[in-house]
Amino acid sequence: MRYATRIAVGPVQFRIGSDWRAPIAAIERLYAGYPRDDARPADAAVRLFAARPWRRWLRPSVHIGGDFTVPDALPLPLSMGLLAAEMGMNLQVALGWRRHLLLHASAVARDGRALVMSGESGSGKSTLAALLGEEGWRLMGDEFTLVDPVSGDALAFPRAVSLKNAAIGEVAERVAPERLGPLLARTPKGDIRHLIPRAEAIAAMHEPARPALILFPRFGGAAAVEPMGEGEAFVRLTEASTNYVALGEAGFATLARLVRETPAFAVSYPDSASGRALVEGLWAEAVR
Amino acid sequence: MADPLYRAAPPAALRVEPLGELTLIFDRRSMQTHVVAPPIPQILDAMGDDICSAAAIAERLSVAFDIGRAGDAASIIAERLDELAALGLVAAA
Numbered sequence: 001m002r003y004a005t006r007i008a009v010g011p012v013q014f015r016i017g018s019d020w021r022a023p024i025a026a027i028e029r030l031y032a033g034y035p036r037d038d039a040r041p042a043d044a045a046v047r048l049f050a051a052r053p054w055r056r057w058l059r060p061s062v063h064i065g066g067d068f069t070v071p072d073a074l075p076l077p078l079s080m081g082l083l084a085a086e087m088g089m090n091l092q093v094a095l096g097w098r099r100h101l102l103l104h105a106s107a108v109a110r111d112g113r114a115l116v117m118s119g120e121s122g123s124g125k126s127t128l129a130a131l132l133g134e135e136g137w138r139l140m141g142d143e144f145t146l147v148d149p150v151s152g153d154a155l156a157f158p159r160a161v162s163l164k165n166a167a168i169g170e171v172a173e174r175v176a177p178e179r180l181g182p183l184l185a186r187t188p189k190g191d192i193r194h195l196i197p198r199a200e201a202i203a204a205m206h207e208p209a210r211p212a213l214i215l216f217p218r219f220g221g222a223a224a225v226e227p228m229g230e231g232e233a234f235v236r237l238t239e240a241s242t243n244y245v246a247l248g249e250a251g252f253a254t255l256a257r258l259v260r261e262t263p264a265f266a267v268s269y270p271d272s273a274s275g276r277a278l279v280e281g282l283w284a285e286a287v288r
Numbered sequence: 289m290a291d292p293l294y295r296a297a298p299p300a301a302l303r304v305e306p307l308g309e310l311t312l313i314f315d316r317r318s319m320q321t322h323v324v325a326p327p328i329p330q331i332l333d334a335m336g337d338d339i340c341s342a343a344a345i346a347e348r349l350s351v352a353f354d355i356g357r358a359g360d361a362a363s364i365i366a367e368r369l370d371e372l373a374a375l376g377l378v379a380a381a
Contacts, residue, residue: 229308229309231307231312234307234312235323249303249316249319252303252305252312252314252321253314256307256312259307260305
């Protein structure tokens with residue numbers, strides 16, 4: 001590819017190639033503070049390529065490729081090249097990673113223990129993790145959490161946080177402007193702006209944390225906390241894992257251990273402040 | 289017609305993890321995960337390595353559990369055995 005870069009997010013080393021300079025420059029800016037080891041082989045390759053050679057100049061549109069591809073994914077306009085790169089990174093990890101159980105969940109840590117939050121898009125897991133990451137917690141990741149089959153520990157995947165719509169303003173007023181990427185307006189997922197995690201979170205990205213609490217957040221509705229049985233938590237986390245089936249018995253054993261050792265709750269909250277208060281209350285109980 | 293006879297999957301084929309009120313069963317042959325509730329784990333336990341009919345399993349379970357009239361229990365167990373056979377956790381013998 002004409003332009004390429006390498007970045008390491010948690011245990012995953014990415015090689016990102018592109019027909020254009022702009023998405024690579026944007027990625028390099030967001031990930032400038034991440035440790036680099038260019039000699040290490042890439043675990044996942046992401047390619048952003050033009051649909052036809054001339055499309056590199058004429059109404060350029062970005063196709064996402066790599067070791068795994070989604071055949072019906074729509075190309076994105078070049079102005080959204082950064083989003084395309086992020087989607088490509090997510091795709092390669094979601095479909096290709098085998099070393100750990102991969103949960104579609106955000107996570108934050110405190111005192112070496114992890115809070116894992118699993119939910120669909122719109123559940124608020126990403127925003128809650130981003131806000132907690134500014135308030136004394138270590139952000140481990142806003143999208144994926146890896147669980148080590150041997151130790152049972154959670155491992156961080158602290159990619160740049162993908163803030164969406166209302167969350168952009170809420171987080172932007174708390175952080176220095178240089179920690180925010182460009183506003184990507186009206187993408188297929190709405191408005192998006194990336195947040196660079198705090199330097200301490202990036203520096204600690206290889207430090208595992210023992211899961212202490214699992215939450216299934218739901219944004220909207222009155223504040224409520226519902227304890228969740230181990231069986232239901234297990235089933236919901238198999239649905240939230242992109243590689244549970246591929247891992248076979250290792251995935252089964254890892255997830256059974258996780259839900260047996262970690263209390264789980266479904267929580268609803270009307271706004272971020274009450275969400276954070278619920279989290280702090282449940283955390284105090286969980287680590288007592 | 290004689291009661292159908294079944295044999296449980298060999299113990300080495302299954303990994304069983306009790307989880308609260310439910311039990312997880314990972315079948316190493318199919319790589320499938322089954323989430324089951326009572327009386328499924330108890331039925332599999334009662335079968336052991338033997339070839340069993342529903343009536344024989346009801347008889348064994350009645351020793352350990354208060355399962356009411358053996359005839360009613362046997363018909364319920366027969367339905368569960370049919371479902372377990374469809375999942376591959378027991379096989380017709």
